[in-house]
Amino acid sequence: MRETASTGDQSWREYFGFAEPYENQADAVERAIEAGKSRGFLAMEGPCGTGKTMAALTAGAHLVRETELYDRILVVTPVKQQLQQFVDDLRTLNAGIEDPLDGIALVGKRDLCPYGREGKFPDDAGTHERCEDLREATARLVEDDGRSDGTAVAETAIDAEIDDEDQWWDPRKGQDLAAAARPDAATQTRLGEDTLATAGAASPYRPSQPSAPESMAEGDDPPLYCPFEADWYARNKGSPVDFSAGPENVVTIEDYLPAAVERGTCPHRVMSVMLDQADVVVGNYNHLFDPGSRPLLSGVLDDSTFVVVDEAHRLEERVRDLLSDRLGKQTIKQARNDCDLLVQRAQQSADHKRQVRDVLSAREVPLDAVDQARKFYDDLLRWLDDRIESFLDAEHEGWRADPATLPDRDREIPLRDPEAVERDELTEWAERKGYDGGVWRTLAQVGAAVEDVIDQLGLTRQPVCAAVGALAGQWWERDHSTFLREIELEHSPADTRQTDADYEAVYTPGLLCYNCMPATALRDVFDDLGGGVLMSATLEPLDVFTRVSGLDALAAADGDDEDARPVRSTTYDLPFPRENRASYLVDARPFTARNRGDPEAMEPLGEEWNRTRDEYAQALRALARSPGNVMIAMPNYREAAWAGAYLRETVDKAVLVDEASSNEATEDRKQRFFRGAGKVLVTSTRGTLTEGVDYDGEKLSTCAVVGVPLVNIGSPRVRAVQRAYGDAFGEDNAFEYALTVPAVRRARQAIGRVIRGTEEVGVRAFVGRRYTPDARHSVFPYLPAGEREEFTRMTPEFLADQLDTFWRDRT
Numbered sequence: 001m002r003e004t005a006s007t008g009d010q011s012w013r014e015y016f017g018f019a020e021p022y023e024n025q026a027d028a029v030e031r032a033i034e035a036g037k038s039r040g041f042l043a044m045e046g047p048c049g050t051g052k053t054m055a056a057l058t059a060g061a062h063l064v065r066e067t068e069l070y071d072r073i074l075v076v077t078p079v080k081q082q083l084q085q086f087v088d089d090l091r092t093l094n095a096g097i098e099d100p101l102d103g104i105a106l107v108g109k110r111d112l113c114p115y116g117r118e119g120k121f122p123d124d125a126g127t128h129e130r131c132e133d134l135r136e137a138t139a140r141l142v143e144d145d146g147r148s149d150g151t152a153v154a155e156t157a158i159d160a161e162i163d164d165e166d167q168w169w170d171p172r173k174g175q176d177l178a179a180a181a182r183p184d185a186a187t188q189t190r191l192g193e194d195t196l197a198t199a200g201a202a203s204p205y206r207p208s209q210p211s212a213p214e215s216m217a218e219g220d221d222p223p224l225y226c227p228f229e230a231d232w233y234a235r236n237k238g239s240p241v242d243f244s245a246g247p248e249n250v251v252t253i254e255d256y257l258p259a260a261v262e263r264g265t266c267p268h269r270v271m272s273v274m275l276d277q278a279d280v281v282v283g284n285y286n287h288l289f290d291p292g293s294r295p296l297l298s299g300v301l302d303d304s305t306f307v308v309v310d311e312a313h314r315l316e317e318r319v320r321d322l323l324s325d326r327l328g329k330q331t332i333k334q335a336r337n338d339c340d341l342l343v344q345r346a347q348q349s350a351d352h353k354r355q356v357r358d359v360l361s362a363r364e365v366p367l368d369a370v371d372q373a374r375k376f377y378d379d380l381l382r383w384l385d386d387r388i389e390s391f392l393d394a395e396h397e398g399w400r401a402d403p404a405t406l407p408d409r410d411r412e413i414p415l416r417d418p419e420a421v422e423r424d425e426l427t428e429w430a431e432r433k434g435y436d437g438g439v440w441r442t443l444a445q446v447g448a449a450v451e452d453v454i455d456q457l458g459l460t461r462q463p464v465c466a467a468v469g470a471l472a473g474q475w476w477e478r479d480h481s482t483f484l485r486e487i488e489l490e491h492s493p494a495d496t497r498q499t500d501a502d503y504e505a506v507y508t509p510g511l512l513c514y515n516c517m518p519a520t521a522l523r524d525v526f527d528d529l530g531g532g533v534l535m536s537a538t539l540e541p542l543d544v545f546t547r548v549s550g551l552d553a554l555a556a557a558d559g560d561d562e563d564a565r566p567v568r569s570t571t572y573d574l575p576f577p578r579e580n581r582a583s584y585l586v587d588a589r590p591f592t593a594r595n596r597g598d599p600e601a602m603e604p605l606g607e608e609w610n611r612t613r614d615e616y617a618q619a620l621r622a623l624a625r626s627p628g629n630v631m632i633a634m635p636n637y638r639e640a641a642w643a644g645a646y647l648r649e650t651v652d653k654a655v656l657v658d659e660a661s662s663n664e665a666t667e668d669r670k671q672r673f674f675r676g677a678g679k680v681l682v683t684s685t686r687g688t689l690t691e692g693v694d695y696d697g698e699k700l701s702t703c704a705v706v707g708v709p710l711v712n713i714g715s716p717r718v719r720a721v722q723r724a725y726g727d728a729f730g731e732d733n734a735f736e737y738a739l740t741v742p743a744v745r746r747a748r749q750a751i752g753r754v755i756r757g758t759e760e761v762g763v764r765a766f767v768g769r770r771y772t773p774d775a776r777h778s779v780f781p782y783l784p785a786g787e788r789e790e791f792t793r794m795t796p797e798f799l800a801d802q803l804d805t806f807w808r809d810r811t
Helices: 025-037 052-066 080-095 127-141 171-180 185-190 227-234 253-263 267-277 285-289 312-322 329-348 350-362 367-395 425-432 437-456 465-477 519-527 542-548 611-624 637-650 663-674 716-729 731-751 785-790 796-808
Strands: 041-045 072-076 103-105 280-283 305-309 325-328 411-414 483-491 507-515 531-536 567-571 581-586 630-634 654-657 679-684 702-706 762-767 792-794
Touching: 025 041, 025 052, 025 531, 025 567, 041 542, 052 072, 052 080, 052 305, 052 531, 072 285, 080 103, 080 280, 103 267, 127 171, 127 227, 171 227, 227 253, 227 267, 253 267, 280 285, 285 312, 285 519, 312 519, 312 531, 312 542, 312 731, 325 329, 325 465, 329 350, 329 367, 329 437, 329 465, 329 507, 350 367, 350 437, 367 411, 367 425, 367 437, 367 465, 367 483, 367 507, 411 716, 425 465, 437 465, 465 507, 483 716, 542 567, 542 716, 542 731, 581 785, 581 796, 611 630, 611 637, 611 702, 611 762, 611 796, 630 637, 630 731, 637 654, 637 679, 654 663, 663 679, 702 731, 716 731, 731 762, 762 796, 792 796
Parallel strands: 041 531, 041 567, 072 280, 072 305, 103 280, 305 531, 581 762, 581 792, 630 679, 630 702, 654 679, 702 762
Antiparallel strands: 325 507, 411 483, 483 507
16 A cells, blocks of 8 residues: 555645545645655656646645745646646636636747738748747837836736836837827728737737838838837836636636737737746746747746646657757758858948948958858758768669659668767768868857848848857767767658759758757756656656656765755556456567568458467457447557558448548547447557547547557667667666657557546557566566556457456446
8 A cells, every 4th residue: 555645734725626636636736745845856657537637736836825935836748638637727726716826828929929820921931030020120119219218108917027227118119119000090990800800809900010100210111010019018018918817817828819919919928928927837848848948938947936747758759859959951051041142242342341241240250251151051061962862872772763762751861870979970071171160169150140241231031040050069069979960851742842952852851960868958957946746647667767857867866965856756546446447468479570570461351461460360350349439559550551451351340540641630530430339440559649639438448559669679869869878877778768668658658548537438458478477578567566457468369258248247
């Protein structure tokens, strides 16, 4: 029996949103509070029914309101459905207390920009980049020239605390710019018809982007500006929207976007102002772990923040992607052209050369450095084409005659041995060409100077060379143990777009600096915060999770270190009645590529099958015939196609076969699965339908996972990750930590779709010998103790009778 964390202090119940907690929920709240009070972290596995969301919010609310340790709660989740769950539970919590916690759910700038949402920007301009340009132009227009008293001229619901000495803008200029963008008096009565509208709300401004009034602009070409941004300055960087705009003081995009639009203030600025005032902030992983997105939270990422990391089993994979940088060939080409534009302009005349040099000199960048950067990018583009073509020549003879014969999948070209720590081919080539570290390190500075010239001279171009230079500098500086350098070929048929090289008819190339070891970055992020909870339905083995997530690195080896951050862990079992579910380990020979053969060479009815296929066909047939909706999760989509073809011939139910496709196609397939009589859905365990989807009620009665869903162990990235994990956690643990444990979590996520409530009945099955206790390379020890006790082992020939008995007893 698990030792509880109860200390007798039940004061947290004031913040608990329901009459009574679920089984284990009170213990989870108290463990989270204990971790928070000790400035530590709790790693918690709790399946559906544990009430993790409300437990984490209750603990956080208690810590914020009843201690001096924390000012706010930060929740991050990678799943939109879970983000909404936190919003709903926070509103439930607030409904039961006199002084509600102010909460806000964050979204990206692209979702909030009224012009971008309504397609008012040029086709070749991205929303983020266009917004930044308009913000800069607006800031220049509202600069205080000393003629204003600096007082605000519009009502402000949430006032910004502005030190007069720090205020560089004139709020009256902001008001004038906002007013200039309104329709004239003749059209004022048609507000909503002749004004920009979005999200069901009409703004006070004309639909087109306005140009600055001649009285406020310098020169004959008044710049475009943003009146929503101008209104924010008019309010002294305050917000006309407060937390009362949302139910129970919790605001989401559905609340603050239309409210801000109607009042004529930038919705993204409104969100940022409210963010600084919020007691609870709900966002996605990017907001906390992506270096590019984290600045939005710069004011709240400190030791007074209690963090809740939801769906934490995804942490490694998602953060690894966020910390990896891709530099596309087309972007490198744009950076080359940015530099070329300046070099050519300087060559046009002595006056132009002086203009370019004057701006560059302010950044202490000589024109020769711009020319060197141009030559470097030009040489890099040629090297990239040569390296890709030589790779394809070696792998696919004759591809140049017909590029369409190239494989229709993404490709990797590693630039070093993934299993060794050594310099990459690109870096070595660059040094031979004379592009040493001194060149790479200055590319960011050169790029920023080039962008200054382009901006100040009014050249019609959206430059990228500053960002490209920064990424190039990181390519040079980063170590070769944590990062794998490679060329990535994304399968992306060109259709009608122009290409420079034949292979681009099939692939979009780029340089990738791939992060193999996110634990160090995660440790640093967590160390900046006060404490928190990391939780998921599938975190076991918890000792592995706390190591790979960087948590163990926060706890010193000896307990005397004053900087030690306590790390605790707990696991709760599925709380729903055990008699409502059947759990099987189907002992069939391992479903490996060697055992099963090529699925595309197998006829649907088994004439060419080997013994392995026969065993699995028998198991799949029995499972598919279970009543209601059945999901069969195969190791990959190729095997899903084989299983689907076989089941269509052998079961009297509709069979849907999932495949790699667009989000819209996947959603349509899911909805067809839910509608009408029971069906069979065959998918990949590594697809999008096996986790993050709520199959509640009667949407799913049986789920079977076939084989252990390991990623492609031959992939250079996977090999590099395994080597990096060997360095960090020991060679004996490398394969387990990097591959086996994440695969078992994937499998557990899939079968976790079946039982989502107290009254639900269903079957869960792991099909394959590696799930059994005494098998070679068994993964049975990676299941939590409670699950290990529940699962019954049997061979395929007995499965049908067992299923019949289970379902007969429940009908």
